[in-house]
Amino acid sequence: MEAELAAAYDRCRELHRRHGRTYYLATRLLPAWKRRHVHALYGFTRYADEIVDRTDALPPAERAARLDDWAGRFLAGLHGEPVDDPLLPAVLHTIAVFDLDRDDFASFLKSMAMDLSVTSYPSYAHLLDYMEGSAAAIGTMMLPVLESSDPAAAREPARQLGFAFQLTNFIRDVGEDLARGRTYLPDEDLDRFGVSRDDLAEASRRGRATPAIRALIAYEVRRAQAHYAAAAPGITLLAPASQACMRTAYALYGGILDEVAAQDYDVFARRAVVPRRRRLAVAARALLTPTGTPVVVPGPPLPRAVPAEPTLPRTAAS
Structure with missing residues (x-):
């Protein structure tokens, strides 16, 4: 046994x-x-x-x-x-x-x-319903293992971190998801920026995003940042022995958004990956950070043309 x-x-x-x-x-x-x-x-x-x-x-x-x-x-x-x-x-x-x-x-x-x-989601609220199981639930099932000084207060930040991590993956992996016949960017967002699934497929085939697609991706990056901001207070609520781990995960997943921004939001040009040297530096810095130090929320610069920061739907923060 x-x-x-x-x-x-x-x-x-x-x-x-x-x-x-x-x-x-x-x-x-x-x-x-x-x-x-x-x-x-x-x-x-x-x-x-x-x-x-x-x-x-x-x-x-x-x-x-x-x-x-x-x-x-x-x-x-x-x-x-x-x-x-x-x-x-x-x-x-x-x-x-x-x-x-x-x-x-x-x-x-x-x-x-x-x-x-399900191959697509009409709105972000619909996508959040999916991510309740695929992302938020993972955050809450991990929380007892990581331990917290205040589990009730840490629960919502844990859910938000699940949303942030998964949305980061969706942003990075648009091409891979398309190849599987799925689109996780909400239909209402595609419509807002004048982008169709055929446009995404063509950009994936050519390995180059159009200006409209880059604006769409920048908008989704801003939405992910809102989830990271909502998750940040939860890191300092974790047990001291767990904080370095989650500081590192938080910074590295947020770093994927930095890489997306660095390539002008063209997620088809190459897969956004945080370089190994940076990953190791982030881990070392997390180990040296005193317990209880507030987390720095990721925030790559966004093009001026991107609409105002999306607000989180009620279902994401309930």
């Missing part, structure tokens, strides 16, 4: 190391006993994402069946049934150790299922 559990944690750690370089680097700043639990939660979310996105050669019905089967094994494990799976024992152990809210996991799996049938 112990050997099986250790192997499951190793499997989760390897998934995290291979697919989540930014957050994996940040988790190395955590105490070892916390680290493996973060790997387990990342492994859970990544494996579900793999079923949805890395099996896209299969018909949607078969991918849905695979997700349902895996979710069924997970739910059976939550009810104490034996689980035959390479990583779920670690996830179930972490849930038990911290008494994590099962609703967060159900919400996450619901959003993963949406990716099999």
